[in-house]
Amino acid sequence: MISRAVLGVYLVLFFVFLFGPLVVMGITAFNTPEYPQVWPFEGFTLEWFAKLFQDESLMYGLQNSFVIGAFVVALSVPLGLAGALVMTQIYARARGLYYLVVVAPVLTPGVIIGISTVIFWKDVTAWTGMKSLFTGFFLATLGQSTFIASYCMLIFLSRLQRYDRTQEEAALDLGASRTQVFLHILLPYLRPASFSAAVIAFLSSFENYNTTTFAILADKTLTTVLAGRVRAGLTPAISALAVLIIGVSVAGAVLYEITRRREAPA
Amino acid sequence: MSNAFTAYLIFFGPLAVVLVFVLAAMAERRRAGAAAEPDFFARNGWPVAIFLIVAVGVWMLVMIVLPALYMVDYSFHPKLPPSQRGGPRDIYTLANYRYFLFGSPTDTSQWNSTHLYAFWITIFVSVLITIVNFAVCYPLAYFMAQVARPAAVTRLMLMLVVPYWINEILRAFAFRVLFGTGGVINEILIGAGLIHDRIDFLGLDVALYAGLTYAYVLIMMFPLYNAIESLDRNQIEAARDLGAPWWRIHAEIVLPHAKPGVASGATLVFMLCAGALAAPLILGGPKTLWFTPIVYDRFFQAFNWPQGAAYALVLLMACMAFVLIVMRLFKVSLSEIAR
Numbered sequence: 010m011i012s013r014a015v016l017g018v019y020l021v022l023f024f025v026f027l028f029g030p031l032v033v034m035g036i037t038a039f040n041t042p043e044y045p046q047v048w049p050f051e052g053f054t055l056e057w058f059a060k061l062f063q064d065e066s067l068m069y070g071l072q073n074s075f076v077i078g079a080f081v082v083a084l085s086v087p088l089g090l091a092g093a094l095v096m097t098q099i100y101a102r103a104r105g106l107y108y109l110v111v112v113a114p115v116l117t118p119g120v121i122i123g124i125s126t127v128i129f130w131k132d133v134t135a136w137t138g139m140k141s142l143f144t145g146f147f148l149a150t151l152g153q154s155t156f157i158a159s160y161c162m163l164i165f166l167s168r169l170q171r172y173d174r175t176q177e178e179a180a181l182d183l184g185a186s187r188t189q190v191f192l193h194i195l196l197p198y199l200r201p202a203s204f205s206a207a208v209i210a211f212l213s214s215f216e217n218y219n220t221t222t223f224a225i226l227a228d229k230t231l232t233t234v235l236a237g238r239v240r241a242g243l244t245p246a247i248s249a250l251a252v253l254i255i256g257v258s259v260a261g262a263v264l265y266e267i268t269r270r271r272e273a274p275a
Numbered sequence: 276m277s278n279a280f281t282a283y284l285i286f287f288g289p290l291a292v293v294l295v296f297v298l299a300a301m302a303e304r305r306r307a308g309a310a311a312e313p314d315f316f317a318r319n320g321w322p323v324a325i326f327l328i329v330a331v332g333v334w335m336l337v338m339i340v341l342p343a344l345y346m347v348d349y350s351f352h353p354k355l356p357p358s359q360r361g362g363p364r365d366i367y368t369l370a371n372y373r374y375f376l377f378g379s380p381t382d383t384s385q386w387n388s389t390h391l392y393a394f395w396i397t398i399f400v401s402v403l404i405t406i407v408n409f410a411v412c413y414p415l416a417y418f419m420a421q422v423a424r425p426a427a428v429t430r431l432m433l434m435l436v437v438p439y440w441i442n443e444i445l446r447a448f449a450f451r452v453l454f455g456t457g458g459v460i461n462e463i464l465i466g467a468g469l470i471h472d473r474i475d476f477l478g479l480d481v482a483l484y485a486g487l488t489y490a491y492v493l494i495m496m497f498p499l500y501n502a503i504e505s506l507d508r509n510q511i512e513a514a515r516d517l518g519a520p521w522w523r524i525h526a527e528i529v530l531p532h533a534k535p536g537v538a539s540g541a542t543l544v545f546m547l548c549a550g551a552l553a554a555p556l557i558l559g560g561p562k563t564l565w566f567t568p569i570v571y572d573r574f575f576q577a578f579n580w581p582q583g584a585a586y587a588l589v590l591l592m593a594c595m596a597f598v599l600i601v602m603r604l605f606k607v608s609l610s611e612i613a614r
């Protein structure tokens with residue numbers, strides 16, 4: 010009985026810790042004072058939401074984040090897929106080193122990936138005379154994909170562990186080409202994993218700050234604009250943005266869960 | 276790059292390593308003769324094989340290995356205007372690392388106490404936060420994995436997934452609303468008559484440490500949950516039937532089984548904490564010491580990129596050391612940590 014009560018108290022405390030700060034921030038989005046304030050609640054307003062949509066650099070950053078996110082998905086999902094397939098076939102003596110290399114980005118702080126991407130491409134584009142490639146957009150996409158492809162690879166790997174190779178042999182015996190086996194057996198089998206990888210890739214790109222703040226150079230994404238705003242001073246408009254993002258996250262998480270359950274029963 | 280030899284080494288060294296493995300694999304196949312499995316191209320078909328080679332080649336070499344090697348080389352060069360790069364003044368030097376240790380590229384008479392102290396405090400606090408996060412997460416992870424009913428687990432999981440995807444800047448912002456001098460916590464404490472003067476939580480680093488703990492608590496939760504979940508419940512029942520007290524069940528059955536999950540969560544939390552940039556920028560006071568913003572300033576205030584690269588490498592070394600220590604301590608392999 011006592012342990013039940015202790016558990017209950019702990020659960021309540023944990024979720025207060027988890028949601029408390031978000032709820033407090035959410036309330037300030039609807040309160041009228043210029044400084045984010047919970048109490049006293051001086052009056053309900055949607056003004057801060059309206060302010061948000063008039064904020065041009067925020068809207069520009071948001072648009073950039075979406076486009077970069079789309080490119081990161083398009084790049085890192087195929088890279089992750091290739092990485093995982095090579096892992097299952099690679100020469101046994103090379104596997105350890107290969108694993109170390111492709112998993113290292115997951116264990117490396119994001120700032121370091123951003124820094125090395127910028128330093129490397131600044132000189133490479135200069136030597137090869139492709140200076141026009143040295144843009145925040147290109148570098149942010151590359152830098153983020155470096156580690157996001159590793160996430161995708163890990164997702165594909167866990168799905169590939171349960172892959173039944175006899176399906177391939179059956180298809181080959183029936184006269185399918187290797188490419189047909191890839192397109193009509195392996196890819197459909199990996200469809201749920203591809204979907205998860207794409208969602209994870211987009212979300213990781215969208216919310217990334219550490220790598221992006223270096224790789225984006227003079228350009229902007231939503232997170233870099235946001236960081237600048239928060240450092241400059243607190244305004245309830247940022248709380249309003251947070252409320253919107255939380256809303257989208259909740260909807261997204263629920264949708265994702267529903268789709269995932271439908272795709273992969275048990 | 277001053278030295279043509281190192282340039283070749285950086286660009287062709289990784290290729291040579293790949294080539295050695297390819298040749299070794301081919302030699303081994305030849306020795307196996309007819310018993311060998313079909314080779315890479317026969318096994319995948321030409322179009323897929325080429326896709327795999329190009330994709331993995333670009334990712335592994337151009338995106339991961341070359342930038343990293345190049346950054347290492349870059350950190351041993353002086354800061355020079357573009358016109359002088361590759362010229363006679365572009366020599367190999369330890370000046371950037373000397374600056375980290377002694378606060379001057381040449382003079383070594385006194386330590387660079389600010390940066391060294393910031394580095395030390397970053398590592399120390401990150402380790403502490405990792406431990407605190409483990410302690411906070413363990414009961415819930417155990418509860419979800421072994422005690423709760425499936426329906427309850429689904430609901431709890433959904434409640435955990437949502438905050439997981441909230442941007443770290445917004446989390447830091449939430450903590451500023453809470454901990455600011457005009458923030459909620461100060462208001463409550465004053466309202467309750469507990470204090471008279473507002474407390475500067477930001478200046479005291481309370482906000483930063485709390486914010487970091489908050490930001491990465493779920494990073495610890497999921498690996499821990501997955502590890503405990505795979506434990507056969509009968510083992511716990513058996514121990515209980517044999518009269519083991521609850522703490523021995525945890526210490527001798529659950530924890531040893533969950534070791535890979537603990538190692539995985541700890542590595543990720545430590546790495547994210549030590550490499551956190553947004554939280555210290557937003558939640559730090561003027562005197563706050565954290566290593567990542569110092570690295571950031573090498574680039575955006577000192578405009579000294581080689582020095583920034585050296586600082587970044589120091590941070591990377593710390594993270595690698597942590598991974599190695601965890602692997603030793605928990606006797607787990609890299610593939611158990613990263614999944």
